[in-house]
Amino acid sequence: MSPARTPCVALRSLAAIIGGWAFSWGFVACGTAALAGLGVEFHDAEISLLMLGLLVFLGVFLWSFAARSVSRVFAVLVGGALFFNGAAVLLQRAILS
Amino acid sequence: MxxxxxxxxxxxxxxxxxxxxxxxxxxxxxxxxxxxxxxxxxxxxPETRFAPQPMPSFDAVLAPAFARLEADPAEYAANISAMHDAAKGPQTPRLELPADEYWAYTTHRDPVLAIGAGFRVPLPKDEEDHNHIHGNATIDPRTGDFVRSDQLRIGSQxxxxxxxxxxxxxxxxxxxxxxxxxxxxxxxxxxxxxxxxxxxxxxxxxxxxxxxxxxxxxxxxxxxxxALPFHFFFAFTGLLIFAGTYYFPVSQFQLKPLHDRHEVIEARETGLPHERAGIPATLASVDAMMAEARRRWAARDMAGEVGFLQLHHFGDANGYVSIYRAGSDRVALVGEGMHFKASTGELLHEDPPRTAVAETNEFLTGLHLxxxxxxxxxxxxxxxxxxxxxxxxxxxxxxxxxxxxxxxxxxxxxxxxxxxxxxxxxxxxxxxxxxxxxxxxxxxxxxxxxxxxxxxxxxxxxxxxxxxxxxxxxxxxxxxxxxxxxxxxxxxxxxxxxxxxxxxxxxxxxxxxxxxxxxxxxxxxxxxxxxxxxxxxxxxxxxxxxxxxxxxxxxxxxxxxxxxxx
Known part of the structure; x- marks a missing residue:
């Protein structure tokens, strides 16, 4: 594992696990709220997004190691997590108002 | 890198x-x-080495067994003071807690039957909360006798x-x-x-x-x-089973308001009372309700046995009995629940046919479980x-x-x-x-x-x-x-x-x-x-x-x- 420098690998692992989790969580929340807003029954929306969200988690987990730049990984995962989670709250507010 | x-x-x-x-x-x-x-x-x-039993008669076996259930001493000691509001009156002793719900669960491989009760805490701090202290037991469904429950079931526990x-x-x-x-x-x-x-x-x-x-x-x-499909499937469905509760609990976190609104709509549609009425009522024959549930399953062309039985708001005019089918003959874990009014035995609600998404989910998790x-x-x-x-x-x-x-x-x-x-x-x-x-x-x-x-x-x-x-x-x-x-x-x-x-x-x-x-x-x-x-x-x-x-x-x-x- 000589080409893999330890701090870099640790950062990518952190991004993959914690960043990937936050990103997928946001994806599930945002997607559930969006589908519910479109009139899909809440639990149907939730279960569909849970299934998709697990696959998204797997995808971003792998991508965290495959991507060229660690900073891009962090930017996408943290930015995406903030965007999706924020959008979920805003969507919910719009639906409930 | x-x-x-x-x-x-x-x-x-x-x-x-x-x-x-x-x-x-x-x-x-x-x-x-x-x-x-x-x-x-x-x-x-070794004392439970006998053939698996179907859900026994409620009136003859389950009712007397339920009546003997007690609130768990450890759970009582741990939770009573948090749930009970001392300002409203004295705390109810453990053995005098009124029962609010009862349940019994069995599968096609169980000789013994798991039963349990949820006891209501009177004078609670938060009326809206689910103020329950539980008591569980295992019975021999042939006689209704309690089986020792202090032994570890090494396989399932x-x-x-x-x-x-x-x-x-x-x-x-x-x-x-x-x-x-x-x-x-x-x-x-x-x-x-x-x-x-x-x-x-x-x-x-x-x-x-x-x-x-x-x-x-x-x-x-x-x-x-x-075994690639097998490995992928079990890892994936294992995650899916817990995703909504532990890994992505969005409906208990930022989407809780949306989820709660849905619960209210759903409760209105099913017509099943969410709260006790506060008016005492007697219990009609649950055996008759189980027979009716079996008859209705057979009419849907999915005849089966009762796997899970639950009594809600016990002893109250709002009480109802939910009866679910044992899922031993198909992959999907489908309960096909039937809900009866406890005091009269009339059918209040039948679980509607499932949506495509719910069917997919039940098939996937059922294939894992x-x-x-x-x-x-x-x-x-x-x-x-x-x-x-x-x-x-x-x-x-x-x-x-x-x-x-x-x-x-x-x-x-x-x-x-x-x-x-x-x-x-x-x-x-x-x-x-x-x-x-x-x-x-x-x-x-x-x-x-x-x-x-x-x-x-x-x-x-x-x-x-x-x-x-x-x-x-x-x-x-x-x-x-x-x-x-x-x-x-x-x-x-x-x-x-x-x-x-x-x-x-x-x-x-x-x-x-x-x-x-x-x-x-x-x-x-x-x-x-x-x-x-x-x-x-x-x-x-x-x-x-x-x-x-x-x-x-x-x-x-x-x-x-x-x-x-x-």
């Missing part, structure tokens, strides 16, 4: 696979045992939760660790396919007599590829789980085999540690499980806290296996085989044979009786599997002994250079 995409995927496969592989071994092995958790329960609790929580309940850390391991399993399957270009050839490639390192890799690839009665398929699950163990264990061995020459030259203890942990995760784990069964037969049945002693035997043996593997690991530093593998195989074989003999001596249910003269397959099956385990362990020990002798006289072969593992 990585020279190529393929190398980054290989790094991920190797290192995450190694670290979480130890957890995955436990998930796959105890998951495989969970397929027969009820049968292991029968083996460990220890091996089964082991596979999804490692029995590590503090802050649910076990469930989260297993979740991460399941994600890594999915990632390892994808990266494994990416690393190995000749995917289809691996279905048919196993070269047992070539270099041991080559045949290890063949076996790793074969067990991974042949395997409540169905299809013994061939159940055995295939065991086989798949064990293939998963083979895949992970050969991964460890390949990792060690690839590095031990180099580590031996460099004086690096890395492969020595990995190998000792692999011994612990393979033979050590099986020793812990079988040793627990031996302890179950050796400890007296009326020993206080017997279950805790059994758990201690389980963990104690596992820790001893680790210590033994570490103490004996010196040969690995010279690129030879750790003798702990062989010694633990002998230990395992002795324990497995001892368990079978102890079962025959302490219960009289020897194999001649349980197979031929008075067949009882749950116990016979566990005994036969123990004997098979012993046979495999002896075979492995003898094979290892031969390898160790060759290893001393011959230089080990160079590792296979076919695949770029980093």
């Amino acid at each position: 990585f020279a190529s995409f393929r190398l980054s995927m290989a790094w991920l496969h190797t290192w995450f696979g190694l670290v979480l592989g130890y957890v995955l071994m436990a998930c796959f092995f105890f998951g495989a045992l969970s397929v027969f958790d009820r049968e292991i329960d029968r083996w460990a609790l 220890w091996f089964y939760p082991m596979h999804y929580s490692l029995n590590w309940n503090w802050k649910n850390l076990g469930i989260f660790t297993v979740g991460l391991a399941a994600l890594v399993m999915l990632a390892a399957l994808v990266t494994g396919v990416i690393m190995h270009r000749k995917f289809f050839r691996e279905f048919f490639t196993f070269r047992p007599d070539r270099h041991s390192q080559r045949s290890l890799l063949d076996l790793h690839n074969l067990s991974g590829v042949v 395997q409540h169905f009665e299809h013994w061939l398929l159940r055995w295939l699950y065991v086989l798949g789980g064990l293939l998963g163990c083979v895949c992970i264990a050969t991964g460890f061995l390949f990792f060690v085999g690839k590095r031990k020459q180099q580590h031996a030259r460099a004086g690096d203890p890395g492969s020595r540690w990995v190998d000792a942990l692999a011994v612990t995760a393979v033979t050590g784990m099986v020793i812990a499980a079988v040793g627990m069964l031996v302890a179950n037969r050796l400890l007296p049945a009326d020993l206080a806290g017997k279950g805790d002693w059994e758990k201690l035997a389980f963990w104690g043996l596992w820790v001893l296996a680790l210590l033994h593997a570490l103490v004996r690991s010196a040969p690995v530093a010279q690129a030879r085989i750790n003798p702990a593998w062989r010694e633990q195989c002998w230990m395992l074989a002795s324990l497995a044979v001892a368990a079978v003999m102890l079962n025959a001596i302490t219960t009289g249910d020897h194999l001649i009786k349980t197979v031929f003269t008075d067949p009882y397959w749950p116990v016979a099956g566990v005994d036969l599997i123990l004997l098979a385990t012993a046979a495999v362990a002896v075979w492995a020990a003898r094979k290892l002994a031969r390898r160790e002798r060759i290893g001393v006289t011959m230089k080990s072969p160079q590792p296979a250079a076919e695949v770029a593992h980093v």
Whole structure:
């Protein structure tokens, strides 16, 4: 594992696990709220997004190691997590108002 | 950081696979045992060795049993002061708490019946809250007598939760660790396919007599590829089962307002009362309601037995009885719930046909939880789980085999540690499980806290296996085989044979009786599997002994250079 420098690998692992989790969580929340807003029954929306969200988690987990730049990984995962989670709250507010 | 995409995927496969592989071994092995958790329960609790029973009559058996349930003293002590508002009046003593709900649950493999009650706390701090203190018991459904509930059901209460929580309940850390391991399993399957270009050839490639390192890799690839859909499916559905509660609980977090609004709409649509009315009422015949539910299931062309029964708002005018179908004849876990008004027995609500999404979910989770009665398929699950163990264990061995020459030259203890942990995760784990069964037969049945002693035997043996593997690991530093593998195989074989003999001596249910003269397959099956385990362990020990002798006289072969593992 000589080409893999330890701090870099640790950062990518952190991004993959914690960043990937936050990103997928946001994806599930945002997607559930969006589908519910479109009139899909809440639990149907939730279960569909849970299934998709697990696959998204797997995808971003792998991508965290495959991507060229660690900073891009962090930017996408943290930015995406903030965007999706924020959008979920805003969507919910719009639906409930 | 990585020279190529393929190398980054290989790094991920190797290192995450190694670290979480130890957890995955436990998930796959105890998951495989969970397929027969009820049968292991029968083996460990001889007084429950009789045929599975259907849901008994409510009026004759369940009602008197429910009436004898008490709130759990520990739960009462822990929760009463948090739930009860002292400003409103005195606290209700434990035995005087009024019952609010009752339930009973059985499967097609359960001789004994699990029942429970939720007791209401009067004068609560928060009226809106679910102020329940519970009391559970196990009864013999033929008589209604309580079965001792202080004994550990080793299959369903220890091996089964082991596979999804490692029995590590503090802050649910076990469930989260297993979740991460399941994600890594999915990632390892994808990266494994990416690393190995000749995917289809691996279905048919196993070269047992070539270099041991080559045949290890063949076996790793074969067990991974042949059961690839199985491994992917179980890791994925395992995550899905817990996703809504633990991994992505969005409906209990930022989407709670949306979720709560949906609950209110749903409750209005079903017409089932959410709260007590405060007006006392009597209970109509629940047997008649169960008969009506069975009649309606038959009319839907899915005749079946009652699997789960629940009484809500007991003794109140708003009380209702929910009756769900046992899911033993199909994959999807479908309850087809029927809800009756408790005081009159009239049908209040029938669960509507499911949506396509819900059907997909019930099929996926049902296929993981395997409540169905299809013994061939159940055995295939065991086989798949064990293939998963083979895949992970050969991964460890390949990792060690690839590095031990180099580590031996460099004086690096890395492969020595990995190998000792692999011994612990393979033979050590099986020793812990079988040793627990031996302890179950050796400890007296009326020993206080017997279950805790059994758990201690389980963990104690596992820790001893680790210590033994570490103490004996010196040969690995010279690129030879750790003798702990062989010694633990002998230990395992002795324990497995001892368990079978102890079962025959302490219960009289020897194999001649349980197979031929008075067949009882749950116990016979566990005994036969123990004997098979012993046979495999002896075979492995003898094979290892031969390898160790060759290893001393011959230089080990160079590792296979076919695949770029980093």
